[in-house]
Amino acid sequence: xxxxxxxxxxxxxxxxxxxxxxxxxxxxxxxxxxxxxxxxxxxxxxxxxxxxxxxxxxxxxxxxxxxxxxxxxxxxxxxxxxxxxxxxxxxxxxxxxxxxxxxxxxxxxxxxxxxxxxxxxxxxxxxxxxxxxxxxxxxxxxxxxxxxxxxxxxxxxxxxxxxxxxxxxxxxxxxxxxxxxxxxxxxxxxxxxxxxxxxxxxxxxxxxxxxxxxxxxxxxxxxxxxxxxxxxxxxxxxxxxxxxxxxxxxxxxxxxxxxxxxxxxxxxxx
Amino acid sequence: xxxxxxxxxxxxxxxxxxxxxxxxxxxxxxxxxxxxxxxxxxxxxxxxxxxxxxxxxxxxxxxxxxxxxxxxxxxxxxxxxxxxxxxxxxxxxxxxxxxxxxxxxxxxxxxxxxxxxxxxxxxxxxxxxxxxxxxxxxxxxxxxxxxxxxxxxxxxxxxxxxxxxxxxxxxxxxxxxxxxxxxxxxxxxxxxxxxxxxxxxxxxxxxxxxxxxxxxxxxxxxxxxxxxxxxxxxxxxxxxxxxxxxxxxxxxxxxxxxxxxxxxxxxxxxxxxxxxxxxxxxxxxxxxxxxxxxxxxxxxxxxxxxxxxxxxxxxxxxxxxxxxxxxxxxxxxxxxxxxxxxxxxxxxxxxxxxxxxxxxxxxxxxxxxxxxxxxxxxxxxxxxxxxxxxxxxxxxxxxxxxxxxxxxxxxxxxxxxxxxxxxxxxxxxxxxxxxxxxxxxxxxxxxxxxxxxxxx
Numbered sequence: 001x002x003x004x005x006x007x008x009x010x011x012x013x014x015x016x017x018x019x020x021x022x023x024x025x026x027x028x029x030x031x032x033x034x035x036x037x038x039x040x041x042x043x044x045x046x047x048x049x050x051x052x053x054x055x056x057x058x059x060x061x062x063x064x065x066x067x068x069x070x071x072x073x074x075x076x077x078x079x080x081x082x083x084x085x086x087x088x089x090x091x092x093x094x095x096x097x098x099x100x101x102x103x104x105x106x107x108x109x110x111x112x113x114x115x116x117x118x119x120x121x122x123x124x125x126x127x128x129x130x131x132x133x134x135x136x137x138x139x140x141x142x143x144x145x146x147x148x149x150x151x152x153x154x155x156x157x158x159x160x161x162x163x164x165x166x167x168x169x170x171x172x173x174x175x176x177x178x179x180x181x182x183x184x185x186x187x188x189x190x191x192x193x194x195x196x197x198x199x200x201x202x203x204x205x206x207x208x209x210x211x212x213x214x215x216x217x218x219x220x221x222x223x224x225x226x227x228x229x230x231x232x233x234x235x236x237x238x239x240x241x242x243x244x245x246x247x248x249x250x251x252x253x254x255x256x257x258x259x260x261x262x263x264x265x266x267x268x269x270x
Numbered sequence: 271x272x273x274x275x276x277x278x279x280x281x282x283x284x285x286x287x288x289x290x291x292x293x294x295x296x297x298x299x300x301x302x303x304x305x306x307x308x309x310x311x312x313x314x315x316x317x318x319x320x321x322x323x324x325x326x327x328x329x330x331x332x333x334x335x336x337x338x339x340x341x342x343x344x345x346x347x348x349x350x351x352x353x354x355x356x357x358x359x360x361x362x363x364x365x366x367x368x369x370x371x372x373x374x375x376x377x378x379x380x381x382x383x384x385x386x387x388x389x390x391x392x393x394x395x396x397x398x399x400x401x402x403x404x405x406x407x408x409x410x411x412x413x414x415x416x417x418x419x420x421x422x423x424x425x426x427x428x429x430x431x432x433x434x435x436x437x438x439x440x441x442x443x444x445x446x447x448x449x450x451x452x453x454x455x456x457x458x459x460x461x462x463x464x465x466x467x468x469x470x471x472x473x474x475x476x477x478x479x480x481x482x483x484x485x486x487x488x489x490x491x492x493x494x495x496x497x498x499x500x501x502x503x504x505x506x507x508x509x510x511x512x513x514x515x516x517x518x519x520x521x522x523x524x525x526x527x528x529x530x531x532x533x534x535x536x537x538x539x540x541x542x543x544x545x546x547x548x549x550x551x552x553x554x555x556x557x558x559x560x561x562x563x564x565x566x567x568x569x570x571x572x573x574x575x576x577x578x579x580x581x582x583x584x585x586x587x588x589x590x591x592x593x594x595x596x597x598x599x600x601x602x603x604x605x606x607x608x609x610x611x612x613x614x615x616x617x618x619x620x621x622x623x624x625x626x627x628x629x630x631x632x633x634x635x636x637x638x639x640x641x642x643x644x645x646x647x648x649x650x651x652x653x654x655x656x657x658x659x660x661x662x663x664x665x666x667x668x669x670x671x672x673x674x675x676x677x678x679x680x681x682x683x684x685x686x687x688x689x690x691x692x693x694x695x696x697x698x699x700x701x702x703x704x705x706x707x708x709x710x711x712x713x714x715x716x717x718x719x720x721x722x723x724x725x726x
Contacts, residue, residue: 074614076538102617109615113608115627125626126616176612183616 022047022187022217023068023105028082030063030072037063039241040082045187050209050218052228052249055238056269061221064238065189068219069105070098086187103130106185110192112172114164114179119156122164122175123147126183142182150178151208170201177208181216188212190220194227206231225265229253237261326705330698336499337440337448338483339411339474341390344433345423349385352377355427378424383416384408387438394479395470406466410474412439414497439487440480442498442692444471448480451691488699492666493680498689503700505666509579509659509674510648510707516583516670517590517647522640524587525594529636532595533602534624553592560589561653569657576658580670585657586647593646597639601632634719641715645708651678677704 023045030038038060045051045068053061066072067080070091084091091101103126114122123143126132133139143160147153152174156167164175173193180188190209194202209218209231222228228235229249236246237260245252245261256262263269356370391407392399399407415438422436423429443462446452448471458465474480491502536542564585568574574581605628613623629636654660660679667674675683681700687693 069615071611071615074611099617099619102615106617107615109608109611111608113606113612115609115612116631125613125618129616129618129622179612179616 019049020047021045022087023219024083024085024088025064025067026083028064028067028080028084030060030067031079031081032075033077037241038067041243043236043243043246045217045219046234047217048213048215049233050213050220050231051234051236052232053219053221053236053238054223054225054228054264055244056264057223059238060241061236061238062191065191065219065221066107068187068189069102069107071107073098103183104185105187105189106180106183107189107191108173108176108180108193111196112169112176114167114172114175116163116165118161119147119164119167119175120160123178123182126179130183132183146178146182147175149181149208149212150174151204152178168201170197170204173197173201173205174208177205177212181212185216187217187219190218192221192223195223202227225253237264239264326698326701329695330700330702332449333695333699334485334488335482336485336487337445337475337480338485339438339440339480341387341436341438341479342393342433343386343390343419343436345429345431346386346389347431350381350423350430352381352423352427352430375424378420381420381423383419386419387411387416390436391470394474394477396473403466406464406470409441409463409467410444410470412441412497412499414494414500415439437483439485439497439499440471442689444480445499446691447471448475448482449695451695488696492664493662493675493683494664495662498687498692501684501693501696503677503680503703505663506675506677506680506700507703508667509582509663510676512579512667512670512674513583513586513676514644514648516580517586517644518640520583521587521590521594521643521647525591525640525643526598526636528591529595529598529602530624530629533599534628535620549592549595553596556652557589557650558652558656560585561656563588564653565656575671575673577661577663577673577675578671579659579667579674579676581657582654582659582674582676583670585653586650589650589653590643590647593643594640597643598632598636601635601639602628604635605631630722634722637718637722638715641711641718645711645715648711649678649704649708651676651682654679655682677707 021044025041025043028038028041029036041060041064043064053065055061063072067084068091070080072078072080080092086101086104090096091105115125117125120143123146124133124139127139127142133142144153144157147156152171155171156162156175164172167175173196177188177193193209194205197205206227209220212218213231213233220228220232232249234246235249235252237244237252237256237258239260245256245258247257252261253265256265353374356367356374358364358367388404388407391410418438419436422434440448444467447454447463447468452462461468463471471480487500488502489507490504491500492505494501532542532546564581568581568584569576609627609631610623613627614620618626654676659675660683661673661675662683663673663675665672677700681697681704684693684697684700687696
């Protein structure tokens with residue numbers, strides 16, 4: 001079975017309905033040393049949609065996610081082949097500055113990883129780095145609006161000077177999301193953003209993803225199929241380094257076309 | 271029947287518990303034995319350190335006070351026959367004035383300053399003192415004191431004709447005699463001082479003319495052979511200070527920079543592996559080998575001066591670099607990768623990631639490692655012997671190019687001095703000064719670590 005067959009017609013249909021392709025991957029292979037972890041991924045990410053990657057552990061969904069903003073560059077002996085574009089531009093082109101790419105494609109990690117600095121500094125770091133705010137009031141505005149959008153402002157507005165590491169796990173993760181959206185990226189990658197959180201914090205983050213999808217394109221990896229069903233417009237099922245099936249979330253969960261997808265979502269393996 | 275079954279099951283259960291209990295006993299015994307062993311090791315270590323400190327302190331602390339004479343010296347114009355101190359006349363050239371001044375200094379140098387001290391002593395001592403006893407008389411006072419009198423008059427010529435109470439160091443042998451560091455019952459021919467001098471020393475001590483005063487000489491004077499009582503640590507201290515500055519200025523930035531490059535930027539390949547192995551091995555190279563290297567390269571090839579703190583500093587820099595690199599790398603490695611990923615994910619470059627996040631977090635470890643490396647260099651003796659820093663230097667160096675020794679080398683030199691019963695205490699005093707310096711460096715390291723760690 002070739003992967004291109006499994007790209008559902010639904011995607012093309014919606015594309016023809018004036019939905020722009022934000023990112024696109026063609027024939028993406030990733031090698032760790034001699035070991036081929038991804039065997040040629042073809043996948044399109046539509047602007048302002050939430051796409052979830054599901055699949056059993058070790059199927060390559062996180063690896064693929066990291067290809068989308070070249071975080072794999074930081075891993076020794078990791079090699080990427082194939083073609084990934086952002087707005088039609090090759091992000092692996094030698095002329096592309098990876099810093100610029102990451103300002104456009106932000107990432108939120110599995111474990112909350114705030115800097116051991118104040119809450120304010122955590123959010124202000126990105127804008128300051130990229131020179132997005134000329135003066136302090138401008139920076140204050142960015143920090144406030146980012147924290148508001150991350151739904152954290154009311155909880156932390158009185159203690160912005162306190163360490164970000166002193167917040168609870170869910171708050172820390174929302175702080176990391178605020179930190180990411182502070183540089184106004186176009187795409188946000190989320191690598192199992194809720195796996196270290198309790199159900200209440202998870203609920204808040206899911207709600208946040210829903211709200212953010214109005215202005216951002218969101219790609220998330222999740223182990224939690226209910227979560228994918230709740231928040232994602234599209235879902236891609238990864239297995240053994242391939243995309244088995246991709247389509248509208250409702251279709252994937254109610255009417256999967258592939259046997260393997262069916263087996264996974266019904267809990268036969270995983 | 272079911273009861274028997276239950277009984278068998280129960281007895282099996284009890285047997286199993288008994289087996290575990292038996293093994294438990296030996297396990298606990300082993301644990302107790304290990305704990306006792308550890309405790310013994312710690313206690314014996316502490317005891318040995320305590321003995322070391324006690325013996326050094328007991329021997330060294332008395333040397334911070336030394337026998338000092340308080341004499342009323344009459345600056346006799348009959349003895350000090352000098353002209354007016356020259357003043358530069360208007361229109362006189364610098365060279366002309368310098369010549370007149372030198373002539374005046376020559377007059378000062380020709381004065382027999384010993385006579386002033388002799389007279390002052392005679393005034394304190396009972397009975398007539400004949401001129402053949404002058405030798406015994408002069409053995410009381412450190413020989414450098416006559417130069418001190420000359421200095422006084424040189425800086426204040428108006429003293430001539432006045433009487434001033436002057437503090438003078440007693441000679442080293444008098445100090446030894448009065449402190450009881452020599453057996454008083456030894457026969458005359460085995461005593462350092464003549465019977466007459468010993469008698470006078472006891473008399474002056476009883477009269478309060480010789481008192482045991484805090485020895486500033488130990489801190490402000492350079493080493494001395496002709497006047498052992500005035501031998502001090504100032505020269506060695508300044509030599510060590512210059513070397514430390516050179517080590518800090520060179521090895522800390524170099525070491526930290528190379529550690530950052532190797533840890534954060536260098537590609538992992540054969541070459542970097544080779545470099546890493548070499549750095550680790552360099553840290554284990556005996557320090558005297560670095561001295562040989564320094565002698566060959568800095569002195570033999572680059573023709574830098576012998577006995578100079580500059581060369582010493584360079585050699586110690588080479589020796590300290592691996593320590594600092596290893597400490598810095600360990601400290602960088604302990605920073606969780608999630609911090610680096612967070613910064614990279616926002617779009618920080620690798621350099622920004624390191625300098626904004628990783629380095630500040632690693633700073634306490636880096637500082638501690640660096641200071642410990644510098645402290646190690648401060649206590650190093652062997653490599654300095656090979657670049658001539660064990661020379662006898664009777665001046666306080668004023669630049670890193672002047673000849674100098676270092677504190678540990680001074681300790682080595684003093685402990686080999688012929689005047690054993692004076693320099694034994696002096697050596698311990700020097701050790702105390704060196705230890706105090708080391709402890710304060712370590713205290714700074716601890717303070718810095720605490721300061722940067724408690725930020726969050």
